[in-house]
Amino acid sequence: MPALVPIRARTDRIFDIAVCLRPFRAAGPRLDAERVGRTLVVHNYGHGGSGWSLSWGSSAIAVRKAMAGSPREIAVIGCGILGLTSAILAQRAGATVTIYAREVLPQTPSSRATGAWTPDSRIALAQAAPPDFAALWEEMARTAFKTHRNYLGLPGAPVEWTDFYSVAADEPQNAAVPAAPSLDFADYHRRIADLLPKARRLSRDTAPFRAASVYRSENMIFNISDYGHTLLNDFFIAGGKLRHAHFHTPSQIAALRESVAINCTGYGARALWQDDTITPVRGQIARLIPQPAVHYGLSYRHVYVVPRRDGIVVQAVEGGDMKGFGDTNDAIDRAEADRAVTTLAELFSPSHWQGGPPVTSNGDPGA
Numbered sequence: 001m002p003a004l005v006p007i008r009a010r011t012d013r014i015f016d017i018a019v020c021l022r023p024f025r026a027a028g029p030r031l032d033a034e035r036v037g038r039t040l041v042v043h044n045y046g047h048g049g050s051g052w053s054l055s056w057g058s059s060a061i062a063v064r065k066a067m068a069g070s071p072r073e074i075a076v077i078g079c080g081i082l083g084l085t086s087a088i089l090a091q092r093a094g095a096t097v098t099i100y101a102r103e104v105l106p107q108t109p110s111s112r113a114t115g116a117w118t119p120d121s122r123i124a125l126a127q128a129a130p131p132d133f134a135a136l137w138e139e140m141a142r143t144a145f146k147t148h149r150n151y152l153g154l155p156g157a158p159v160e161w162t163d164f165y166s167v168a169a170d171e172p173q174n175a176a177v178p179a180a181p182s183l184d185f186a187d188y189h190r191r192i193a194d195l196l197p198k199a200r201r202l203s204r205d206t207a208p209f210r211a212a213s214v215y216r217s218e219n220m221i222f223n224i225s226d227y228g229h230t231l232l233n234d235f236f237i238a239g240g241k242l243r244h245a246h247f248h249t250p251s252q253i254a255a256l257r258e259s260v261a262i263n264c265t266g267y268g269a270r271a272l273w274q275d276d277t278i279t280p281v282r283g284q285i286a287r288l289i290p291q292p293a294v295h296y297g298l299s300y301r302h303v304y305v306v307p308r309r310d311g312i313v314v315q316a317v318e319g320g321d322m323k324g325f326g327d328t329n330d331a332i333d334r335a336e337a338d339r340a341v342t343t344l345a346e347l348f349s350p351s352h353w354q355g356g357p358p359v360t361s362n363g364d365p366g367a
Contacts, residue, residue: 003356004208007305007312009345011338013274016287019330020112021280023267024048026128028137028186029058030275033065037254042066042262044082044271046278051115052081052222055148057140059085062262067093071260075100077253077262079242080110084231086262098258099235100245104300105228108267114285116297116306116314117220119144122281122321124186138191138358145195148220156226157309162364165208165298166199166215167347185321188310208355209347221233221297223308247272286337287311300347303340316340 025046033042044062047054063086066074072095076087079101087097105111119141124133151159199217208212236242247253250273251259263269270278290311298305302318316336317323346352 003243004296005291005356006295006348006353007316007344008288008291012130012342013288014286014314014337015289017284017332017334017337018179018287019282019332020109020113021158021267021281021328021330022051022109022122022226024045024050024122024212024279024281024325025277026125026279026312027125027277028129028133028271029054030277031058031061031065034040035088036250036346038259039256039261040259041250041252041253042068043269044086044097044262044264045047045266045322046275046366047076047082047283049113049283050119051110051124051266052136053117053119054123054140055085056080056089056142057143059262059264060084060091060143061136061140062086062264063093065261066090066260066322067095068122069260070222071095071258073098073258073260075253075256075258075261076264077101077247077261078108078266078268079105079206079267080108080264081105081113081228081231082110082266083264084235085305086264087235088231088238089264090241091235096239098241098243100243100247102244102257104242105232106225111228112283112285113222113224114304114306115131115222115224115308117145117148117222119192120186120188122185122325123188124185124353126186134186134188134191139187141188141192145192145220145299148222150153151227151230151352154230157223158227158230159220161218162221162307163359164219164297165210166217167211167298167300169211169301182320182322183325184192185282188200208310208353209350210354211234217225219243219297221308223309224259237353251320274325280324280328282327282337284324284333286314286340288314288341298347301343314340314344 029042029046073097199215306313
């Protein structure tokens, strides 16, 4: 086992906290088309916690529908990850594209994601998704995975592979505490099990943490700052235009000069399209000051860590898929962030840590 560098998990190293309301639809993302006046509107929203992961696959479907009539110009509504991937794919299909958006990616809710490849994170409910959705999801996941590979090895590492450790605490489960109520979220990961290496349990001698069990796996992550910058550059280099706009009704989209539009407004579609099938899922991330030598993620006691270059992401995930479900509160909860980082610090105390340089009582590498 190569030695690992411990994460400096201290609350005074938190430099950013962000909250996002993810758009969940029980039936899965909306990818249908409709006419609004003379305009063909193709929808591409409602991906729950899987927007970044499925972006290229979902956008490929939306662009196919948008290009069915071979339009010369296409409008894309929204400049998050789905808006950008839709715009770039429409350009590659031969259209001139203008993005109309209130915010550009660094300011959009897309930028507040964790940045890990999670293609079936709250993507649908098992009993509410259409019968053919599982196959459609697999198509999106495989297309997106293949396209993400094109961004490996680029300057800034917009997409990269990293190790992940799943660390189980040594404390016994409290049987007296009832399980939290949960919905039957769809789980399609077995359909793409061939894409990722299998998780393997490490022996106590080789595991970097002293715990009841430690599993190591590998996954793709998105360094969102670099990735977003790369996509925006690709869009502008190909002749794309960006217009500031804030739409309140579909008729305003129909008034644009383009006769085809792709609607990538995410949670904003709930108000814009009066789509009550969208349920908000509140998610908060805290970012610790980056450590270039930390190139591994982990989960421990309901804390999830993604080692992005633009800040080590720490997220509290107690409650599983139900955490934040139906919660419209987008205010930052500093106490939640502090608790998550403090829990993470336990893992790098001398009693738990055996993966590299010795650590001091505050979690920093020793001399």
